[in-house]
Amino acid sequence: MDAKQLSDGLATRFPGKILGVDPLDGTLGRIRFDPAVATDLFRSLRDDYQFTHLTLVGATDWIDHREVFYVLWSDTDRLYLVLSANLPTDAPVIASSVPIWPSANAHEREAWDLVGVKFEGHPDLRRIFMPEGYAYHPLLRSFKIHEPEDLEVKVRSD
Amino acid sequence: MSGQAPEVPRPAVRPQTDASPAGDLPLAVIGQPGVPFVEIETLRAREFIPAAKEALSSLLKEQAQGKLIRPVFNWAGRNSLFPLHWGLACCAIEFAAAFGARWDAERFGVVPRSSPRQCDLLIVNGTVTWKVAHKLIALYEQMPEPKWAIAMGNCATGGGPFRTAYSVVPGVDKLIPVDVYIAGCPPRPENMLDGILRLEQLIKERGE
Numbered sequence: 001m002d003a004k005q006l007s008d009g010l011a012t013r014f015p016g017k018i019l020g021v022d023p024l025d026g027t028l029g030r031i032r033f034d035p036a037v038a039t040d041l042f043r044s045l046r047d048d049y050q051f052t053h054l055t056l057v058g059a060t061d062w063i064d065h066r067e068v069f070y071v072l073w074s075d076t077d078r079l080y081l082v083l084s085a086n087l088p089t090d091a092p093v094i095a096s097s098v099p100i101w102p103s104a105n106a107h108e109r110e111a112w113d114l115v116g117v118k119f120e121g122h123p124d125l126r127r128i129f130m131p132e133g134y135a136y137h138p139l140l141r142s143f144k145i146h147e148p149e150d151l152e153v154k155v156r157s158d
Numbered sequence: 159m160s161g162q163a164p165e166v167p168r169p170a171v172r173p174q175t176d177a178s179p180a181g182d183l184p185l186a187v188i189g190q191p192g193v194p195f196v197e198i199e200t201l202r203a204r205e206f207i208p209a210a211k212e213a214l215s216s217l218l219k220e221q222a223q224g225k226l227i228r229p230v231f232n233w234a235g236r237n238s239l240f241p242l243h244w245g246l247a248c249c250a251i252e253f254a255a256a257f258g259a260r261w262d263a264e265r266f267g268v269v270p271r272s273s274p275r276q277c278d279l280l281i282v283n284g285t286v287t288w289k290v291a292h293k294l295i296a297l298y299e300q301m302p303e304p305k306w307a308i309a310m311g312n313c314a315t316g317g318g319p320f321r322t323a324y325s326v327v328p329g330v331d332k333l334i335p336v337d338v339y340i341a342g343c344p345p346r347p348e349n350m351l352d353g354i355l356r357l358e359q360l361i362k363e364r365g366e
């Protein structure tokens with residue numbers, strides 16, 4: 001399988017929802033997709049293209065939008081594939097990939113905790129590195145480095 | 159020529175004293191009211207056991223009369239500080255080294271214990287994050303009174319190199335009362351021992 005085959009196959013399945021394929025070193029390529037088809041695209045990649053393993057989910061704040069990216073691994077073809085979707089800053093919401101790849105669980109919690117991307121359908125979307133009650137998503141660009149005394153944190157007592 | 163090894167001079171055996179070791183020991187004055195408590199650091203190991211026996215029995219007598227002697231507990235407490243065996247970050251390596259063979263903190267009666275319920279000293283040896291903060295408080299609250307806390311290293315003292323980080327508590331005195339701060343990143347084991355000895359001094363002065 002090469003990138004052309006894959007992108008053509010996906011483009012016929014999801015017309016107008018595959019926004020582009022960029023070459024990316026060490027992988028099959030980077031597919032930019034419309035977040036509206038996330039769940040169907042994930043299922044199709046797992047069942048029809050044998051991307052059975054999700055290596056990581058991450059997110060970045062690009063100020064005017066936020067990007068979510070997924071790194072997939074195919075055991076049959078021994079290839080990586082990168083997916084990426086742009087989300088609007090005012091509503092950074094995308095469907096969760098946990099029902100398709102359970103290994104996404106902790107990664108999506110991390111992306112929610114640090115970059116504030118909401119994954120709809122995640123079974124347990126809690127903070128993972130910061131305590132419950134922490135008021136910020138600290139890897140957002142709008143988070144300024146404080147004098148630590150300005151930080152408002154509630155510490156629960158057991 | 160002879161097959162015999164040359165005679166090696168041996169050190170003379172220290173003569174045993176016949177005098178009763180408990181005779182003029184400072185510990186004997188513990189039970190007397192109004193007499194200030196005297197250090198027993200001058201005792202030799204051989205003299206210690208009878209002296210301690212005597213001190214204990216006079217203590218028990220006092221206790222039976224309803225007169226507990228605070229200095230004794232102060233002395234016993236400050237010379238057997240049990241810190242919690244809790245490593246947080248890189249400083250915990252130096253904490254561990256201080257209890258190894260080279261620095262041997264145990265000669266000061268400092269023995270790390272694994273349960274906070276057996277401890278009276280909390281040495282915060284590393285970076286405390288907001289995530290772990292409530293556990294630090296819980297551990298401190300589980301320790302029986304009287305208890306003390308040492309902030310070891312720059313991180314525990316004021317956040318250290320991570321002071322402006324979003325995830326690090328800028329000093330554990332935001333969470334628990336701290337008695338002694340030890341500077342350094344990490345402090346050497348000597349510094350740590352110095353801190354513990356200073357805490358002992360402090361406990362003595364406060365008469366806790």
Ligand code: SF4
Pocket residue numbers: 247248249250283284285310311312313314318319342343344345
């Ligand atoms: S003070 Fe330095 S050595 Fe100690 S925990 Fe902090 S960074 Fe590590």
